[in-house]
Amino acid sequence: MAHRYKVREIAQQAGLSEATVDRVLNDRPGVRESTRAEVLQAIADLDKQRAQLRLNGRRYLIDVVMQTPQRFSDEFRAAVEAELPTFAPAMLRARFHLWETGTAQATLDRLARLRGSHGVILKAQDQPEVAEAIDALEAAGTPVVTYTTDVASSARTGYVGIDNHGAGSTAAYLVRQWLGPAAGAGTPVLITLSRTVFRGEGEREVGFRAALRGSGYEVVDVSDSDGIDETNERLVLEALRRHPGIEAVYSVGGGNAATVSAFEKLGRACRVFIAHDLDVDNRRLLREGKISAVLHNDLRADARLALRMILQARGAIPAEPAKLVPVQIVTPYNIPG
Known part of the structure; x- marks a missing residue:
C-alpha cells in the first residue's frame, strides 16, 4: 500500500523493523495491537515534524474582528496574545478591530478594509450581508472562523464556541x-x-x-x-x-x-x-x-482552537476534528485562578 512516508522512515521513527511496519501498513495478520499502535504513533509524530518544517519561518497575520463589550474583548485579546507564541516556529501576529455598539454595517466596513490578512476570527451579527462578506473573504482565500456566535449560512471555515x-x-x-x-x-x-x-x-x-x-x-x-x-x-x-x-x-x-x-x-x-x-x-x-x-469556557483554549483552524485551512498544519467547547459551571467556591 502506498503511503505518504517511506517504510524506512516510519520504521526508524518507531524503532521497529521495516517488515513489521510493512505488515501494519498492509493490514496483515500476526501483528500485536501494541505494535500497531506504535506504528500509528510514529506516523502521527512524522506528521507533526513535517508540520514544524512547514511552519519554520512562516509569518501569519490574523485579524480579530469583534462587536462586543470591552470587558469581554479585553479578556479575549489577552487570550489570543498569550497563545500566539505557542505556534512557534511559525510567527503569528494579530490585529484587533474591536468595538462595542453598532449595526452590521460596522462589521462590513471593517471586513472590507482588511489587507494582507491570513485569517479572521469574527464575532458578528447573523445577518445576510455579513454572510456575504464572509463568503467573499473565503472565496479570496482568507479563512474566517466565527467565534461565540455563528453565521451558519456562510461559507466560514468553522465555528468556535460553546453549545x-x-x-x-x-x-x-x-x-x-x-x-x-x-x-x-x-x-x-x-x-x-x-x-x-x-x-x-x-x-x-x-x-x-x-x-x-x-x-x-x-x-x-x-x-x-x-x-x-x-x-x-x-x-x-x-x-x-x-x-x-x-x-x-x-x-x-x-x-x-x-x-x-x-x-x-x-x-x-x-x-x-x-x-x-x-x-x-x-x-x-x-x-x-x-x-x-x-x-x-476557557478563552485561551478558544483562541488556540480558532488559530489552529485558520492554520489548518491554509494547509500549514494537519487537520484535526473540531468540537464544541465544553461549558463549566463556576460558583463562588470554584473560581479558576
Missing part, C-alpha cells in the same frame, strides 16, 4: 433547582440579551425557554442593550418595575453589574442569577455573592 442551546438549557435547569418548588405558575424570570441579531444569544434564549417549558414560569426579556452597563441598567429597571415578582435572572448578553445595581436601587432581592463568562466584573460579583453561577 449555546445547551448552555441556555443548563441555565434554566439551575434556575428551576434554585428557585425550588415554592416558585409556582406565573413566577417571572428575567433574561437579558445584548442584541437578538447575535445567533449565539438567540440559541441560548431558545434553550432557556425550552427547558423552562412546563414550569409555569413567565419569561421576561430585556434586549438591545449591547451589554453596555448604562443602557442595560435602564432597561432592567423598567422590567423590574413592571414585574415586581422577578427574583431570578439569566444574563445572556452581559452588563451584570448594571443588573445587580438595578435590583439594589429598588431594594429588591435576586435569589438566582446565572451569567456567562469569567470577566473582571463577574469574578467580583461571584466573590461578593451577587451572582449565583457563571457558565464559562
Whole structure:
C-alpha cells in the first residue's frame, strides 16, 4: 500500500523493523495491537515534524474582528496574545478591530478594509450581508472562523464556541433547582440579551425557554442593550418595575453589574442569577455573592482552537476534528485562578 512516508522512515521513527511496519501498513495478520499502535504513533509524530518544517519561518497575520463589550474583548485579546507564541516556529501576529455598539454595517466596513490578512476570527451579527462578506473573504482565500456566535449560512471555515442551546438549557435547569418548588405558575424570570441579531444569544434564549417549558414560569426579556452597563441598567429597571415578582435572572448578553445595581436601587432581592463568562466584573460579583453561577469556557483554549483552524485551512498544519467547547459551571467556591 502506498503511503505518504517511506517504510524506512516510519520504521526508524518507531524503532521497529521495516517488515513489521510493512505488515501494519498492509493490514496483515500476526501483528500485536501494541505494535500497531506504535506504528500509528510514529506516523502521527512524522506528521507533526513535517508540520514544524512547514511552519519554520512562516509569518501569519490574523485579524480579530469583534462587536462586543470591552470587558469581554479585553479578556479575549489577552487570550489570543498569550497563545500566539505557542505556534512557534511559525510567527503569528494579530490585529484587533474591536468595538462595542453598532449595526452590521460596522462589521462590513471593517471586513472590507482588511489587507494582507491570513485569517479572521469574527464575532458578528447573523445577518445576510455579513454572510456575504464572509463568503467573499473565503472565496479570496482568507479563512474566517466565527467565534461565540455563528453565521451558519456562510461559507466560514468553522465555528468556535460553546453549545449555546445547551448552555441556555443548563441555565434554566439551575434556575428551576434554585428557585425550588415554592416558585409556582406565573413566577417571572428575567433574561437579558445584548442584541437578538447575535445567533449565539438567540440559541441560548431558545434553550432557556425550552427547558423552562412546563414550569409555569413567565419569561421576561430585556434586549438591545449591547451589554453596555448604562443602557442595560435602564432597561432592567423598567422590567423590574413592571414585574415586581422577578427574583431570578439569566444574563445572556452581559452588563451584570448594571443588573445587580438595578435590583439594589429598588431594594429588591435576586435569589438566582446565572451569567456567562469569567470577566473582571463577574469574578467580583461571584466573590461578593451577587451572582449565583457563571457558565464559562476557557478563552485561551478558544483562541488556540480558532488559530489552529485558520492554520489548518491554509494547509500549514494537519487537520484535526473540531468540537464544541465544553461549558463549566463556576460558583463562588470554584473560581479558576
